Amino acid sequence: MIKKIFSLVLLASGVLFANWLSAQEYPNKPVKLLVGYAPGGAVDLVARTLGQSLSASLGQPIVVENKPGAGTNIAVKQLIDSAPDGYTLMVAANALAANMALYKPQPFDVDKDITPIAMIGSVPVVIATNANSKYQKLSDLVKAAKASPDFITYGSPGNGATPHMAMKFFEQASGISLKHVPYKGGAPAITDLIGGQLDLVAMNMLEIAPQVKSGKLKIIAVMSAKRSPLFPEVPTIAESGFPGFEASVWYSLIAPAKTPAAIVKVLHADVEKALKSKEMVERLSSVGGEVSPGTTAQFTAFLTAERKRYEKLVREANIQPD
Numbered sequence: 345m346i347k348k349i350f351s352l353v354l355l356a357s358g359v360l361f362a363n364w365l366s367a368q369e370y371p372n373k374p375v376k377l378l379v380g381y382a383p384g385g386a387v388d389l390v391a392r393t394l395g396q397s398l399s400a401s402l403g404q405p406i407v408v409e410n411k412p413g414a415g416t417n418i419a420v421k422q423l424i425d426s427a428p429d430g431y432t433l434m435v436a437a438n439a440l441a442a443n444m445a446l447y448k449p450q451p452f453d454v455d456k457d458i459t460p461i462a463m464i465g466s467v468p469v470v471i472a473t474n475a476n477s478k479y480q481k482l483s484d485l486v487k488a489a490k491a492s493p494d495f496i497t498y499g500s501p502g503n504g505a506t507p508h509m510a511m512k513f514f515e516q517a518s519g520i521s522l523k524h525v526p527y528k529g530g531a532p533a534i535t536d537l538i539g540g541q542l543d544l545v546a547m548n549m550l551e552i553a554p555q556v557k558s559g560k561l562k563i564i565a566v567m568s569a570k571r572s573p574l575f576p577e578v579p580t581i582a583e584s585g586f587p588g589f590e591a592s593v594w595y596s597l598i599a600p601a602k603t604p605a606a607i608v609k610v611l612h613a614d615v616e617k618a619l620k621s622k623e624m625v626e627r628l629s630s631v632g633g634e635v636s637p638g639t640t641a642q643f644t645a646f647l648t649a650e651r652k653r654y655e656k657l658v659r660e661a662n663i664q665p666d
Contacts, residue, residue, distance in 0.1 A: 370430050370607050374405040378423055378434040380416025386467060386550040386631065390595045391435035393627040394464060397618035415439050415504060415665055417451040424457040428600040430607040435464070436598050438506040441650035445658040446504045446665045454651055459603040460644045462615040464595040465624075467633035468549050468568035469510040470578075471498075472561045474537055479544070482565040482584040489520035497523045498544035499533030504665035507546035509654065510567050510591035512661050517586045526666060537561065548593045549574065549632035567591040574632035594636070596643060612640050
């Protein structure tokens with residue numbers, strides 16, 4: 345028995361020493377930061393801004409690598425196939441929580457295949473209309489939709505995309521049924537809304553803001569918990585008669601499963617430092633969002649809750665990915 349206890353103590357000491365050694369040596373080469381979307385989009389911009397800050401903190405280059413496709417599953421697959429040494433990371437968004445339910449066979453298991461590190465921030469999903477639309481308020485939309493179910497059209501960046509899921513959450517909360525028109529990205533949906541081929545779009549604020557500022561479109565509601573500093577006059581869904589409603593695009597930093605705790609601690613501390621920087625705050629503020637500091641445990645709990653929320657929605661609404 346004593347020999348067994350002694351062996352366990354030696355094993356535990358070895359693990360602790362390995363973790364300590366990893367933290368002392370990390371990083372000693374460039375770090376790859378995967379993004380499951382094309383360059384120029386919201387996630388890409390957030391990743392590059394974060395990468396600049398992490399590079400300064402870690403003393404190594406952060407190389408952003410865009411791997412779009414399959415609703416970010418290609419990038420996630422590359423991440424989970426990488427060595428858990430802190431040199432391959434990923435900036436992930438809502439698809440990380442939704443794709444386990446959306447895709448068959450299940451492309452990955454969040455609980456087994458990844459190591460959560462930190463939340464970065466969030467940007468509201470918004471409901472926007474043509475500036476001349478008869479739906480000038482959310483109450484106008486709800487009233488009309490209840491009178492004519494499945495008649496009012498809205499565009500989104502695609503089936504299973506975060507704005508599409510957000511609108512499904514809103515339909516459930518409000519008891520209405522809208523006609524979804526999926527697009528391959530936000531830009532063509534916005535073009536059709538301006539041209540009068542759609543009644544509404546659901547989009548993240550980054551994509552819609554320029555057309556709102558130009559006067560072509562109007563936001564009638566933001567889906568975040570608080571009003572956006574970019575358009576403070578626009579009410580939230582919660583303020584418009586649906587208390588507690590919230591649906592935003594969120595961003596996070598993750599690593600492969602079994603990444604040493606010491607390395608996670610280093611990365612989390614540097615992300616938290618980045619979220620206090622002027623550059624990061626201004627980057628998210630410029631697209632109507634905000635930074636979301638917090639512990640790794642808080643992010644892990646949030647990810648679990650989001651996964652369960654999307655799983656229920658996908659099952660009840662029978663949502664199929666593009």
